[in-house]
Amino acid sequence: MQNIYFDNAATTPVNKNVLEVMLPYFCEIYGNASSLHSFGQEALKAVDEARAKVANFLGCETNEIIFTSGATEADNLAIMGVVFANNYLEKKIHIITTEFEHPAVLETCKYLEKQGVEVSYVKPGSDGVIKVEDIEKEIKDNTILISVMYVNNEIGTIQPIKEIGQLVKKINSERITRDPSTSSSLRSDSARDDTLRQIYFHTDAVQAALYCEMNVENLGVDLMAISGHKIYGPKGIGVLYIKKGTRLQKIQHGGHHEFNKRAGTLNTPLMVGMGKAVELIQTRDLNKIKFLRDYLWQELQKNIVDVSLNGSWEDRTPTNLNVSVQGVEGEALLLGLDMAGIAISTGSACSSGSLEPSHVLMSIGLSHEAAHGSLRITLGEENTKEEIDYFVQQLKQLAEKFRQMAPK
């Protein structure tokens, strides 16, 4: 029986070196990092080191790094934190995001919409890439936040974060120098107050961290979320970068942990693991993954008829391949492949627990049929060419079987 893991965008295994550095912080160095005694201070030292590694990875200061329980919490904190800090109940404020965000962002925005916040959802192109001008078109005087994912989690397409960052900078500098009397919405609010002057830019960078430029200054982001378990680190830990000076209200109340922005006892072992995981990113062999992914796509086209690529080929992380196999249903393929020892994922409605196919695939204009027949293969550096060959052979057999089984 084969045991092939092609679902690295869902989660990655914990790297053994990461696990190793975490272990002493469960039973031996277990002090509360907030305690003043030496038990606590020893734990704090490890937390500080981990924070410094993350700060180094993102090119920022250590006090701009907030550890959270994961990227979902980091996204919630970023978006709700900015909205809550901007007197959203009295002022009509506006945020911009995209149609194909991860639920951590999308559902947070929908929640805020119910609370009276105005939200624009920008549609990606059919190539799965957001156009900067489509973001620009949505910007209004009361826009306070733009949230665009760095890499889409289903189709792996890379978004123009740097360009959007430049746009936000430009708009912000215009706002500062602009005469308030020229803007009706600012005037009617009777104040050219700081809260409406600046647009903050947030990116969910969970799927980018292994593959893309992550320097927050170069990217021009104010807020950035990353996750441990997508980068060979542990589950249950994430990071939110918050640029100094960002007005953000905490959403989890309690002690004064994490620069008073996120209450809760510091999770020393997971923080240490996160620090090690980002440190190891520099050592990863992206060329190997890219070679395998390119080979996979070539073999799929060679062996299976009516298979089409979803999302841009050029603007895509090297791990990701998302295809639609015409005339079959994705969940059936997933089950059949699982029985053959291969783990992949699908955007079919039948695997989602809802009755709707992937919102990502629908947003880039796929038909329901194509979305139901979609497969996402996300490779890791442990995968081999032999595994790809076996997968293609199995998928070919299954596609033929299910096509034969379908009503003509």
Add this chain to the structure above:
Amino acid sequence: MYSSIVLEHFKNPHNQGVILDADAVGQVGNPVCGDIMKLYLKFSEADKDKSLEERVIEDIKFETLGCGAAIASTSMLTDLAKGKTVAEALKITKQNVADALGGLPAVKIHCSILATEALEKAVKNYSASLERPSPAV
């Protein structure tokens, strides 16, 4: 998520295929929801003088485009309906199919078990064809 019975029927479905000289054919579902099912029925020749309700389903085959639960539930329905009279077969409910499969996730019971509807459709199509006068030769 799925019981071992579901997985077995998914892997090796029973009565999968077509009946070229079927007496009744019914298709339900649509590409938007992702599941399409087609049933082919052959009635026993021995009881051809009986009413439709009393006729025995001698053979039944299916074609399905759909998820694991869709394939397994159609397979199971064909097992349950084969050898039964039309009246008996029409009494098979979605819950009966789910129970025979050792249970299904709730969302799948509603969206994936289209097989009972395909059976109703086939019988309906057949009785409609009986009511229509034969075309003049």
